[in-house]
Amino acid sequence: MEPQTLTTRRVLVARPRGYCAGVDRAVEAVEKALEQYGAPIYVRKQIVHNTHVVRTLEAKGAIFVEETEEVPEGEIVVFSAHGVSPAVHDQAKRRQLRTIDATCPLVTKVHNEAKRFANQDYDILLIGHEGHEEVEGTAGEAPDHIQLVDGLDGVGKVQVRDPERLVWLSQTTLSVDETTETVTRLRERFPNLLDPPSDDICYATQNRQVAVKEIAAEAQLVIVVGSNNSSNSVRLVEVAKDAGADASYLVDNASFIKEEWLDGVTTVGVTSGASVPEELVDQVLAYLAERGYGDVRQVESVHESVRFALPHELRKDLRASV
Ligand code: SF4
Numbered sequence: 001m002e003p004q005t006l007t008t009r010r011v012l013v014a015r016p017r018g019y020c021a022g023v024d025r026a027v028e029a030v031e032k033a034l035e036q037y038g039a040p041i042y043v044r045k046q047i048v049h050n051t052h053v054v055r056t057l058e059a060k061g062a063i064f065v066e067e068t069e070e071v072p073e074g075e076i077v078v079f080s081a082h083g084v085s086p087a088v089h090d091q092a093k094r095r096q097l098r099t100i101d102a103t104c105p106l107v108t109k110v111h112n113e114a115k116r117f118a119n120q121d122y123d124i125l126l127i128g129h130e131g132h133e134e135v136e137g138t139a140g141e142a143p144d145h146i147q148l149v150d151g152l153d154g155v156g157k158v159q160v161r162d163p164e165r166l167v168w169l170s171q172t173t174l175s176v177d178e179t180t181e182t183v184t185r186l187r188e189r190f191p192n193l194l195d196p197p198s199d200d201i202c203y204a205t206q207n208r209q210v211a212v213k214e215i216a217a218e219a220q221l222v223i224v225v226g227s228n229n230s231s232n233s234v235r236l237v238e239v240a241k242d243a244g245a246d247a248s249y250l251v252d253n254a255s256f257i258k259e260e261w262l263d264g265v266t267t268v269g270v271t272s273g274a275s276v277p278e279e280l281v282d283q284v285l286a287y288l289a290e291r292g293y294g295d296v297r298q299v300e301s302v303h304e305s306v307r308f309a310l311p312h313e314l315r316k317d318l319r320a321s322v
Contacts, residue, residue, distance in 0.1 A: 010295040011288055012219055013281070014211035014271035020204030021306040022104030023048045023275045026081035027057070029102040029311055033078060034061050036317055042077040044068055044084065045133055047102065048275035049230035051252055068092045076100065081275075082133040083107040085140020100313050106172055106202040107134055111141050113196055117167050118142030122194070123160045125149050127182055128171030132231060135171055151178065155185045167194040172202040173232035173274070175239060176209055203306060204274045205232045209239045211301040212271045216243035219269030221261055224250045225280050226273030233273025245269060253280050254287040268293055 019027075026047050033041045039061025046054050046064060054064060062078075068091045071077045076098045079088070083103040092099050103111075117124050124146045128135040139146045149158060149168075160166055168186060170179055179201060187193050199206070216222050222240035226233025233250055240248035248269075251257055262268070268288060272281050285296060309315065 008266050009291075009293045010267050010297065011285065011293045012215040012267060012269045012297055012299050013285070014208070014215045014269065015298050015300040016204070016207050016211055016302060016304045017271045018274070018276050018278050018281060020202070020274035021308045022081050022106060022202070022204070025308045025310060026078075026102035026104070027053060029100055029314055030057050030062050030078055031060070032310060032314055032318060033076060033100055036314070036321065037076055040075075042071040042075055042097075043080065044071075044077055044088070045080045045082065046229075047078065047080045049082075049227055049233075050273075050275040050277070051227050052277060052280060053275060068095060068097060071095065071097055073097070078102050080133065081107070083111060083137035085137050087140055088137075098313075100311050102311055103137075104172070104202075105308055107137070109198075110138055110169055110172065110200050113169055113200070114138055114141040114146060117169075118145040120165075121145075122165050122167045123147070123162065125158060125166065125168040125186060125193070126170065127151075127168060127174065127179055129231060132171060134173070134231075138169070138171075149182065149186065152182055152185060155182060155189065158186070158189070160190065163190045164192050166190050166192065167196065169196050170200040171231065172200060173205045173235065174201050175235045176201055176206055177239070177242070204304070205235070207302040207304060208232065208236060208271065208274060211299070212236050212240050212269070213243040214301045215269035215271065215299050216240040216245040216248070219267045220246045220265045221267075222248040222269035222271065223257065223261075223284060224248060224271055224273065225253070225276050225284055226250055227252055227275070230273045230275050233276070236271055236273060240269065240271075251284070254283040257284070257287055259291075262291060
């Protein structure tokens with residue numbers, strides 16, 4: 001084999017990658033709340049699942065808590081992009097907290113579907129990862145009607161009251177292919193299982209998976225920038241491997257990359273999860289450039305232009321102060 005030269009090394013960067021509209025809105029909501037009301041602003045759970053974003057907001061005066069009980073009475077609390085159950089809204093009311101709900105509108109859509117099907121007395125099979133905040137929030141909308149199906153292994157455990165009155169919904173950040181497989185298996189058991197009215201896996205999750213597939217087909221290594229509690233980022237690693245990459249790793253930032261991953265690699269794919277700021281991708285590209293991977297090509301699979309308005313509680317106060 002020819003010895004590797006600098007010119008044979010290249011980087012394919014997936015587009016779209018990084019921030020989605022829901023993350024952009026949630027992070028901006030905390031920033032604007034800090035500007036409008038001053039520090040501290042409390043945030044229940046990580047506003048988005050990214051360590052760098054959380055640390056940056058902490059430095060500006062945000063205080064992250066696990067539960068509303070930790071927020072002093074009367075203070076402002078922001079609910080994260082992953083959404084909360086009605087029980088959490090009630091707790092906040094009891095403590096007289098001022099709330100800013102940064103739940104992504106696409107998560108709210110799934111909550112509304114859950115409420116609607118529960119009102120019609122359907123059993124709801126919620127495909128998602130046990131313990132994930134979004135799943136807890138959605139399940140909390142109708143705990144008596146919802147059961148969690150955590151991947152293919154969960155299919156055999158499902159018990160329903162009436163197989164004719166059954167619908168599936170899902171977490172927004174799952175693997176499209178794996179969820180399709182889970183639904184196929186569920187339908188083998190329950191042929192009259194109803195589909196959600198529209199896709200629950202959000203546009204951003206789907207687009208980032210389409211984009212990573214395109215680069216993975218040509219890359220020996222795919223580096224996914226994202227935190228390990230970020231569901232959509234973890235899914236990108238799995239999708240990259242399934243799409244043909246020899247190896248794929250999740251890294252919080254460039255300092256987590258291991259030199260040996262690059263051994264014999266001529267094409268590196270790079271992408272990032274929906275909660276990852278672009279500066280972290282830039283640092284990865286700089287790391288690669290220092291090692292001879294200076295030929296960087298953007299590979300655009302889907303054009304994105306989705307934007308969401310800030311939470312209305314905040315917009316009202318921002319307007320009033322102009
Ligand atoms: Fe909303 Fe999807 Fe982004 Fe989650 S990943 S915040 S559901 S757009």
